[in-house]
Amino acid sequence: MSTTIDLDEPAVGPTFTPISTGRKIRNGIAAVLVTLAFLVAVVPLVWVLWTVIAEGLSVVLRPGWWTQSLNGLLGRQQGGGAYHAIYGTLMQSLIAAAIATPIGILVAIYLVEYGAKSRLARATTFMVDILTGIPSIVAALFVYAVWIAILGFDRSAFAVSLALVLLMVPVVVRSTEEMLRIVPDDLREAAYALGVPKWKTIVRIVIPTALSGMLTGISLALARIMGETAPMLILVAYAPFINYNVFEGNMASLPLLMTVERANPTEAGSDRIWGAAITLILIITVFQLIAALLSRVTAPKTK
Amino acid sequence: MTDLPVTGGPAGAGDTGVVRGLPVTATIPEGHVRMPDTGPPPAPPPDEPAGATSSRRGDRLFRWLVTGSGAFVVALIGAIGLFLLVQAIPSVLVDQDNFLLSRNFDTEDPANLRFGILDLLLVTVEVSVFALVLAMPVGLGIALFLTQYAPPRLARPFGYLIDVLAAVPSIIFGLWGILVLAPVLEPVAGWLQAHLGGFFLFAPGNSGIAGATVFTAGIVLAVMILPIITSITREVFERTPRTHVEAALALGATRWEVIRIAVLPFGRSGYISASMLGLGRALGETIALTIILAGVQTPFSGSLFDGGATFASKIALSFAELNNDLSAGAYIAAGLVLFVLTFAVNALARAVIARSGAVA
Numbered sequence: 001m002s003t004t005i006d007l008d009e010p011a012v013g014p015t016f017t018p019i020s021t022g023r024k025i026r027n028g029i030a031a032v033l034v035t036l037a038f039l040v041a042v043v044p045l046v047w048v049l050w051t052v053i054a055e056g057l058s059v060v061l062r063p064g065w066w067t068q069s070l071n072g073l074l075g076r077q078q079g080g081g082a083y084h085a086i087y088g089t090l091m092q093s094l095i096a097a098a099i100a101t102p103i104g105i106l107v108a109i110y111l112v113e114y115g116a117k118s119r120l121a122r123a124t125t126f127m128v129d130i131l132t133g134i135p136s137i138v139a140a141l142f143v144y145a146v147w148i149a150i151l152g153f154d155r156s157a158f159a160v161s162l163a164l165v166l167l168m169v170p171v172v173v174r175s176t177e178e179m180l181r182i183v184p185d186d187l188r189e190a191a192y193a194l195g196v197p198k199w200k201t202i203v204r205i206v207i208p209t210a211l212s213g214m215l216t217g218i219s220l221a222l223a224r225i226m227g228e229t230a231p232m233l234i235l236v237a238y239a240p241f242i243n244y245n246v247f248e249g250n251m252a253s254l255p256l257l258m259t260v261e262r263a264n265p266t267e268a269g270s271d272r273i274w275g276a277a278i279t280l281i282l283i284i285t286v287f288q289l290i291a292a293l294l295s296r297v298t299a300p301k302t303k
Numbered sequence: 304m305t306d307l308p309v310t311g312g313p314a315g316a317g318d319t320g321v322v323r324g325l326p327v328t329a330t331i332p333e334g335h336v337r338m339p340d341t342g343p344p345p346a347p348p349p350d351e352p353a354g355a356t357s358s359r360r361g362d363r364l365f366r367w368l369v370t371g372s373g374a375f376v377v378a379l380i381g382a383i384g385l386f387l388l389v390q391a392i393p394s395v396l397v398d399q400d401n402f403l404l405s406r407n408f409d410t411e412d413p414a415n416l417r418f419g420i421l422d423l424l425l426v427t428v429e430v431s432v433f434a435l436v437l438a439m440p441v442g443l444g445i446a447l448f449l450t451q452y453a454p455p456r457l458a459r460p461f462g463y464l465i466d467v468l469a470a471v472p473s474i475i476f477g478l479w480g481i482l483v484l485a486p487v488l489e490p491v492a493g494w495l496q497a498h499l500g501g502f503f504l505f506a507p508g509n510s511g512i513a514g515a516t517v518f519t520a521g522i523v524l525a526v527m528i529l530p531i532i533t534s535i536t537r538e539v540f541e542r543t544p545r546t547h548v549e550a551a552l553a554l555g556a557t558r559w560e561v562i563r564i565a566v567l568p569f570g571r572s573g574y575i576s577a578s579m580l581g582l583g584r585a586l587g588e589t590i591a592l593t594i595i596l597a598g599v600q601t602p603f604s605g606s607l608f609d610g611g612a613t614f615a616s617k618i619a620l621s622f623a624e625l626n627n628d629l630s631a632g633a634y635i636a637a638g639l640v641l642f643v644l645t646f647a648v649n650a651l652a653r654a655v656i657a658r659s660g661a662v663a
Contacts, residue, residue, distance in 0.1 A: 016555070023557055030559035034452055037444020038461065041533075044526045045468050048479045106372035114369055124373040126653065127380045133580065133649035134642070135587020137615040138383070141638040145386040149628060169376065199365035227472025229590035230615065234622045255474045255590070262478075262594065277475050284470060 052277045059275030060282075069252075071241035076266040082276055084242040088253035089283065091246055092157050093226045096164035101218055103165075104172025105207075111173070112180040113202055131170040139166040140231040148235070155236050157243075157251040163231035168221050175217025179210040212298040219291030223284045229255035254280040387639040394632030402636065406602045408617065413629040420614070420640055422603045426517065427613040427641070429605065430592065431585035433521035434528060439578050441525070442532030446574070449533075450540040451562055462537065469530035477591030480523035485514025485595070492518055492608060508608030515597030518607040523591055528581035535580065535656075539573025540566055572655050579652035583645045589615035614641040 019027075059065060062081075069084035107124065115121025143163040147153050183206050191201040207214070232253050238260045239250035254276045261272045395402050398416050405419020445465060449458050492514070499505040510516045547565040556564065597610035598620070612620065618634045625631045 019555075019557060023560070027557040027559040030562070031452060034444045034448045037441045038448040038453075040441055041445055041465060041468065041526075041529055045464065045471075047483070048471060048475060051479050051483050052475060103372055103375070106369045107376055110369035110373040114366060115373065120370070120373055120377070123377045126650075127377045129653050130380055130646055130649055131376065133583040133587075133645055134383070135589065135615055135645055137587065137589045137618050138387075138638050138642045138645070141618065141635050142383045142386060144622075144631070145390040145635060146382075149390055149631065150386070166379070173376075197359065197362050199362050202365070223470060227470075227474065229472070229474045230619055233590070233593075233619045237623065255472065258474055258478065259590070259594075273478060277478065280472055281475070284472070288470065 049281075052274060052281060055270070056274035056276075056278030059271045060278055065275060065279075069240060069242045070257075070272070073240070073268075075264040076268050078268045078271070082254065082257060082272070082279055084239065085252040085254045085257040085276060086279060086283070087242060087244070088157060088251045088256070089226055089280070092160045092232075092251075092253055093164060093222055095158065095161040095246060096168055096225055097218065097222050099161070100165045100168035100172055100221070104169045104218075104221075105176050105214070107169070107173045108176035108180055109202060111177050113198070113206070128170045128173050131166065132174065134166065136163070136167055136228050136230040137234070139163045140234040142166070143231070144234055154248070156248055157236050157246040157253075159235040160231045160253075161246070163235060164225045164228060167228060168225050171221035171224060172218055175221070176210070176214050179213035179217065180206060182213075183209045212295045215298060216291045216295040219287050219294065223287040223291070226284055226287070227255065227280060229259065232256040233259065254283075383642065384639070387635055387642060390628070390632050391636035391639050392632075394629050395636050397629065398633070408633070408637075410621070410625075410630040410633045413627045416629060416633055418633045418636075420637055423612060423614045423617055423637060424640070425603050425605070426596075426609075426611040427586055427615075427644075429603075429607075430517045430521050430524060430596075430613060431582055433517065433607065434524035434585045435578060435582050437522060437525035438529050438532055438581060442529055442536060442578070442581070443574060445529070445533045446536035446540055447562060447566070449537050451558065451566065462534075465530050465533050468526070469534075473527060473588060473591045474594070476523050476527055477594035480519055480591060481515060481595045484523065485519045488519055488522070489514055492516070496608060503605050504607050506604065506606040506608070508606040508610070509599050509601045509604065510597045510608060510610035511599065512597040512610070515595060515610055516608045517596070517611065520592050520595040521607070523595060524585050524588060527588065527591065528584050531584055532574075532577045532581040535577035536570065536574045539570040539577070543569045572658065576652040576656035579648055579655065583648040583652065586613075586648065587615055587641060587645050588613075589619050592616040593619045614638065614644075 062079075064079065065081040066086070067083055068079075068081035070080040070082075071084075073080045107128070111121055111124060115124065140160075140163045143159055143166070147159050147162060148155060153159065187205055187209060188201055191205045192198070196205070232255055236253075236256070237250040238256050239252050243249050243251045258273050258276045258280075261269045261276070263269075264272070394416060398418060400407055400417045400419045402419055404421055405417065406422045407417045407419060408423070409417040449462050449465075453461050495505045496507050500507060508516055543566045547569065548561055551561045551565045592613050593616040596612060596616055598612065599610040603609055603611045614637050618638055622631070622634055625634070
């Protein structure tokens with residue numbers, strides 16, 4: 001009797017033992033948890049965007065929102081628009097970008113083309129990293145300490161731009177550096193072999209090759225500083241009217257408009273807050289789209 | 304590699320006294336043909352043509368310009384510390400309270416400043432650490448999901464979705480947090496206080512406004528630092544050596560076991576430093592916390608349901624009304640402490656990531 005059973009059993013155990021139930025369960029639990037983590041992150045994103053759209057969309061569709069300021073309107077009065085704040089946001093960030101972009105690109109060129117492994121280059125990389133993590137309020141306090149307390153200038157939109165420069169430079173350096181590093185060395189060596197001086201190689205060969213990625217990085221950095229609020233709270237006061245002069249007087253910006261209208265408990269106030277919020281998101285989205293477009297247009301032709 | 308002494312090299316060999324730029328096109332065929340048999344770069348020619356001298360000047364100028372920019376950034380960080388210190392010292396010297404241990408922050412009267420950072424520090428650390436505790440596991444999960452679980456075709460759009468989270472301005476998170484999220488969290492907060500109130504973290508707090516608490520602020524902050532943690536962790540996980548993964552698979556590991564024995568050990572230090580960068584961001588977050596946290600008169604008790612102010616939110620709330628240098632100096636002193644704090648956390652994070660060899 002027992003011999004037949006022995007014959008039925010294989011002489012050698014199977015090479016592949018099936019996965020035990022415990023391991024299967026653990027594997028399944030991990031998969032569920034990991035997927036849940038992703039969903040958990042998507043919930044607030046959708047929720048925030050939905051809130052902004054639901055509360056703000058009707059406001060930005062009103063006539064005058066994009067072309068009028070809030071000049072002369074009482075807190076509870078509906079109407080008016082965010083033109084003054086849109087102008088302020090665009091102006092302050094564009095001035096910051098105009099200053100930060102050349103500095104950032106030069107620093108990136110130094111790190112990639114000249115620094116090699118010198119001590120200064122290592123220090124620069126480290127400081128750029130630190131600058132990336134600097135709180136915007138500290139940047140604003142620094143500009144206050146130098147520009148207003150020591151040099152004696154008044155609070156102005158330009159001071160805000162200076163603080164934004166501090167926040168934008170590291171982002172530009174990082175993205176430009178990354179782009180310059182992927183330019184093949186063959187291109188540089190070919191130019192050198194033809195007797196092109198190094199600076200001209202960089203300006204005429206390396207930068208045009210990397211331009212597409214650099215522009216994307218700059219637009220993304222611009223989009224990032226547009227949402228900053230802390231420098232405005234410290235370095236410029238809010239104005240409900242249009243002020244074109246960045247060097248003098250109070251100037252609104254979208255984040256500042258939202259902060260100020262927080263003190264306005266009426267429905268008009270809440271409309272303005274969410275209207276400004278959706279306007280800010282729209283402007284940032286437009287700049288990100290421009291970034292995507294620029295990178296497509298300027299991408300180097302590949303064969 | 305790019306630092307070869309090439310200035311005006313072959314330009315002198317072929318042409319002399321030609322307009323700069325022109326020799327380039329003229330020598331292309333020559334250089335191309337000669338390449339194989341000349342080997343290493345030619346020595347500089349004995350006689351320098353006029354064009355080469357001026358391009359060397361251009362080179363020197365350019366090198367000076369870019370090196371100067373590099374030095375400028377290094378100097379900038381030093382300048383930030385220095386100027387904040389210069390502005391803060393006079394106020395700290397006339398401070399009637401102990402700067403490190405006082406819980407007051409009274410700067411009404413510049414002749415009688417009473418301020419200290421203890422409460423600010425405690426609130427800042429508690430809200431940031433709470434946010435980190437919430438965001439770390441979720442961030443890890445997302446990074447694993449995007450690199451190991453999501454179908455390759457969807458991983459990129461999913462990753463983009465997380466990046467959108469980083470693009471939402473923090474003021475909008477703040478508004479959403481206090482106006483939309485806080486009322487929803489209210490029952491949760493009530494349940495925690497009722498059932499776990501004995502533990503100091505969940506004790507009923509001093510925030511007069513419902514939802515304007517460290518609890519709400521920490522949750523919003525967690526959402527805000529999630530993209531930072533995720534993006535760097537994801538980058539590191541993607542670099543897990545293919546051979547490690549395949550070796551694990553060959554031993555019959557399940558997907559989870561592959562993660563445990565190949566992906567996690569490789570990416571651990573990257574994950575830790577990503578979390579610390581997130582912490583650095585949380586410590587300095589300003590406007591969202593300014594909007595959410597309620598101002599309170601009583602000292603911070605350590606409960607998640609307290610109000611209060613962080614360094615950044617305190618400065619943002621009060622700075623606009625200041626009209627004298629001494630009172631401003633008190634806030635700048637607080638800002639300096641925040642600067643040192645974030646500097647330390649960020650530097651540590653970079654040190655960890657540098658040692659792991661992964662670039663972020």
